[in-house]
Amino acid sequence: xxxxxxxxxxxxxxxxxxxxxxxxxxxxxxxxxxxxxxxxxxxxxxxxxxxxxxxxxxxxxxxxxxxxxxxxxxxxxxxxxxxxxxxxxxxxxxxxxxxxxxxxxxxxxxxxxxxxxxxxxxxxxxxxxxxxxxxxxxxxxxxxxxxxxxxxxxxxxxxxxxxxxxxxxxxxxxxxxxxxxxxxxxxxxxxxxxxxxxxxxxxxxxxxxxxxxxxxxxxxxxxxxxxxxxxxxxxxxxxxxxxxxxxxxxxxxxx
Amino acid sequence: xxxxxxxxxxxxxxxxxxxxxxxxxxxxxxxxxxxxxxxxxxxxxxxxxxxxxxxxxxxxxxxxxxxxxxxxxxxxxxxxxxxxxxxxxxxxxxxxxxxxxxxxxxxxxxxxxxxxxxxxxxxxxxxxxxxxxxxxxxxxxxxxxxxxxxxxxxxxxxxxxxxxxxxxxxxxxxxxxxxxxxxxxxxxxxxxxxxxxxxxxxxxxxxxxxxxxxxxxxxxxxxxxxxxxxxxxxxxxxxxxxxxxxxxxxxxxxxxxxxxxxxxxxxxxxxxxxxxxxxxxxxxxxxxxxxxxxxxxxxxxxxxxxxxxxxxxxxxxxxxxxxx
Ligand SMILES: Nc1ncnc2c1ncn2[C@@H]1O[C@H](COP(=O)(O)OP(=O)(O)OP(=O)(O)O)[C@@H](O)[C@H]1O
Ligand SMILES: [Mg+2]
Numbered sequence: 001x002x003x004x005x006x007x008x009x010x011x012x013x014x015x016x017x018x019x020x021x022x023x024x025x026x027x028x029x030x031x032x033x034x035x036x037x038x039x040x041x042x043x044x045x046x047x048x049x050x051x052x053x054x055x056x057x058x059x060x061x062x063x064x065x066x067x068x069x070x071x072x073x074x075x076x077x078x079x080x081x082x083x084x085x086x087x088x089x090x091x092x093x094x095x096x097x098x099x100x101x102x103x104x105x106x107x108x109x110x111x112x113x114x115x116x117x118x119x120x121x122x123x124x125x126x127x128x129x130x131x132x133x134x135x136x137x138x139x140x141x142x143x144x145x146x147x148x149x150x151x152x153x154x155x156x157x158x159x160x161x162x163x164x165x166x167x168x169x170x171x172x173x174x175x176x177x178x179x180x181x182x183x184x185x186x187x188x189x190x191x192x193x194x195x196x197x198x199x200x201x202x203x204x205x206x207x208x209x210x211x212x213x214x215x216x217x218x219x220x221x222x223x224x225x226x227x228x229x230x231x232x233x234x235x236x237x238x239x240x241x242x243x244x245x246x247x248x249x250x251x252x253x254x255x
Numbered sequence: 256x257x258x259x260x261x262x263x264x265x266x267x268x269x270x271x272x273x274x275x276x277x278x279x280x281x282x283x284x285x286x287x288x289x290x291x292x293x294x295x296x297x298x299x300x301x302x303x304x305x306x307x308x309x310x311x312x313x314x315x316x317x318x319x320x321x322x323x324x325x326x327x328x329x330x331x332x333x334x335x336x337x338x339x340x341x342x343x344x345x346x347x348x349x350x351x352x353x354x355x356x357x358x359x360x361x362x363x364x365x366x367x368x369x370x371x372x373x374x375x376x377x378x379x380x381x382x383x384x385x386x387x388x389x390x391x392x393x394x395x396x397x398x399x400x401x402x403x404x405x406x407x408x409x410x411x412x413x414x415x416x417x418x419x420x421x422x423x424x425x426x427x428x429x430x431x432x433x434x435x436x437x438x439x440x441x442x443x444x445x446x447x448x449x450x451x452x453x454x455x456x457x458x459x460x461x462x463x464x465x466x467x468x469x470x471x472x473x474x475x476x477x478x479x480x481x482x483x484x485x486x487x488x489x490x491x492x493x494x495x496x497x498x499x500x501x502x503x504x505x506x507x508x509x510x511x512x513x514x515x516x517x518x519x520x521x522x523x524x525x526x527x528x529x530x531x532x533x534x535x536x537x538x539x540x541x542x543x544x545x546x547x548x549x550x551x552x553x554x555x556x557x558x559x560x561x562x563x564x565x566x567x568x569x570x571x572x573x574x575x576x577x578x579x
Contacts, residue, residue, distance in 0.1 A: 051463055077465035089463075091456035093520070093568070094449070101446070102453040106465030108446045112474070115445035116438045118576075122445060129446070169465055 002065060004029050004205050005050070005081075005173055010059030010069075012042075012049055012229075019045045021229040023059070025207075027173065032199055032206045034220030034237075038249055041226040043209045044086055047175050051083050052076045064172070078106050082171035084162040086178050086209070092151035096142060096161060099150050100133035103168030133168070139201075140164045140194070156187050160194075167202055174198075176208040180215045192218050217241070225249070267573045275429055282425075291537070296425060296493055298533045299432040300486045305513040305529040306439055306522055307482035312511075313519030314443055315475045316455025317382065318390045322483055323506035324397030328373050329366035329484025330491040330502070331410055336362035337492070338419045339409065350420040359422040363488035370484025371477050373400075378476035383469050385458065397507055401499040415498030422492040431489060435482055436574075440522055442478070444576045451475055452520075516557050518564030523571040528564065 005027040012020040020042045027033060035043050048054045050061060052073040061069040068076050091099050114122040137143040140160045145153060150161060159179060166174055179195070180188040192215055199206055210216045216223065216237070223240045225233040227249040233240055240246055278295060281287040287295075304322060311319045337358050341348045349355035373396075381392045405413050442448055453461040454468045461468050491497045513532050518524020535553065539546040557565060 073462040074465050074467045077463055083463055089457045089460040091453045091460065093456050094452055098449055102449050103464045105446050105450045112447065115447050116442050118441035
C-alpha cells in the first residue's frame with residue numbers, strides 16, 4: 001500500500017545548528033505514531049517542516065504521492081494535513097464556534113460579492129457552517145462554550161478546542177504537538193480515549209509528540225525517538241521501552 | 256430578495272430618515288448653519304474612513320497609518336474627472352445638473368477604484384512580509400502621493416485645484432455612509448471577516464487552518480482603500496478646493512485617533528470615535544485655544560480608563576447580525 005506520508009532524508013539547519021538530521025518516516029493510513037525525544041531533539045521542527053512553516057534544507061516530503069516540501073502552509077492544510085501547537089495557538093479573541101468556522105474558510109461556498117451583499121446563499125452557507133461546527137464541538141463536549149471567547153476557556157478545554165479545530169479542516173493526517181502537556185493524569189486519560197476515538201471516527205492518521213510516557217505507550221502503535229536531531233530508535237512501544245539508547249538519552253537529560 | 260431583509264431592518268431605516276429630516280429642516284429654518292451642516296457631512300465621511308481603517312487595523316491586525324493617502328488618491332482622481340478635464344478643455348465645469356451628476360457619481364466610484372488599485376499595488380508586496388513594514392510603507396506612501404501631486408501641474412501642483420463644483424449634499428453623504436457601513440459590516444460578519452480576525456489573532460494558526468493570509472490581508476487592505484478613495488471624492492466635492500496639504504500625515508493621524516478612541520475591533524467603536532471626535536472640536540470652538548487642550552485631555556482620559564476604546568469590541572444591536 002502507498003504510504004499516506006513519506007519523508008525521505010530530510011535535514012534542517014537553523015543558521016548552522018542542525019536541528020533535524022537525515023529524518024525518514026513513512027505513515028500508513030489510520031496509524032497512530034508517536035514521536036518522542038528529550039527537549040530540543042527537533043520534534044517540533046519536524047512538525048514545522050511537514051506543515052510548511054519551515055522549508056527543509058534538503059530531503060523530500062511526499063503526501064499522497066505529491067511532494068509538499070516548500071509549499072505554503074495554507075496549501076498543505078488544503079491538501080489534508082492539520083496540526084496543533086505545543087504552545088496553544090487559538091484565535092483567542094474569537095468565540096469558540098468561530099475558531100472552528102475559520103477551518104471551513106478554505107472550503108467556503110460563497111464569494112466575496114455574496115459576502116458584501118450578505119446574499120441569501122451566503123446566509124444559508126453560514127448556517128450550514130454553524131451547524132457543522134456545533135456538531136463537532138459536541139463531540140468534544142465544548143458546545144456549551146460555543147459563544148464564549150476561546151481565550152476565556154480553561155487550559156484543558158483550550159487544548160481540546162485546538163484538536164477540534166484541526167479536525168474541522170477535514171484532514172487525512174493530524175499532527176498533535178504534546179496534546180497532554182499540562183494535563184493531570186485524569187485529563188490525560190480522557191484525552192487518550194478521545195484520540196483513539198478520533199482515529200476511528202474521522203479515519204485520520206495521527207502523528208503525535210508527547211512527553212507523558214503513559215499517553216505515548218497507551219496510544220501509539222509505533223514510536224520514533226529523536227535526540228539532537230537524529231533518529232536514535234524506532235519500533236513498537238515495548239521495544240522502545242527496553243532500548244538502551246533511548247534510556248540513555250532520557251537519563252542523560254536528567255543528570 | 257433584499258426587500259424582506261431591509262424591512263426587518265426598518266427600525267434603523269426609519270431612524271435614519273428621521274435624522275435626515277431633522278438635519279434638513281433645521282438647516283432650512285436657519286437653525287443649523289451651513290458650516291455645521293458641512294461638519295455633519297464630514298462626520299459621515301469620517302465614519303466611513305474610520306470603519307474602513309478599522310477593517311485593516313482592528314479586524315485584520317495590520318497597522319496602516321497612511322489612510323489619508325487613499326483619500327487623496329480618490330479626491331484627485333474624481334476631481335480630475337469632474338473638474339480638471341473641463342478646465343483643461345477650456346469649457347465650463349458642469350455643476351449640479353443632470354450631466355454634472357452623471358459625471359460625478361462615476362467619478363467618485365473611479366476615485367475609489369484608483370485608490371483600491373493603489374492599495375493593491377502597495378499592499379501585495381508589503382503584506383507578504385510579517386512585521387511592521389506596513390506602517391512604514393503606508394506612511395511613506397501618503398507622503399509620496401502628496402509629493403507626486405505637488406509636482407504634477409495637471410493636478411494643480413502646489414496651488415491645489417479650485418472651482419470644484421459643490422456636488423456632495425447631505426442625502427448623498429447619508430446614503431453613502433449607510434451603504435458603506437452596511438457593506439463592510441456584511442463583509443466582516445462573513446467567512447472573510449472571520450479569516451481576517453483569525454489572521455489578526457494568530458497569523459501562523461490561520462495559515463495552518465488553510466487561510467491564505469497574504470491574500471486575505473491584501474483583500475482587506477484593497478477594500479478599505481476603495482472606501483477611503485470614495486470618501487476622498489465626496490470630501491473634495493464638499494470643500495470645492497483641494498490642496499495637497501489637505502492630506503498630510505495629520506489627516507491620517509486623525510483617523511487613527513478616531514479608531515483607537517472608539518474601539519479598533521468594533522464597527523460601532525469606529526463609528527463612535529468618528530462621530531464624537533469630529534463633533535467635539537466644533538462643540539468647544541468657543542473655548543478657542545483651550546479647545547485643543549480639552550481634546551488632548553479627553554484623549555488621555557479615555558486611553559487611561561478605556562484602553563480598548565469607548566466601545567471596546569462590542570457592537571451596537573443594529574450592527575450585529577441576527578444569525579451569529
Ligand atoms: N525558529 C528557530 N530558529 C532557530 N532555532 C530553532 C528554531 N526552532 C527550534 N530551534 C532549535 O532547534 C532545536 C530543536 O527544537 P525543537 O523545538 O524542534 O525541539 P523539540 O524536540 O520540539 O523540543 P521540546 O520537547 O522542548 O519541545 C532546538 O535546539 C531549538 O533551539
Ligand atoms: Mg517541541
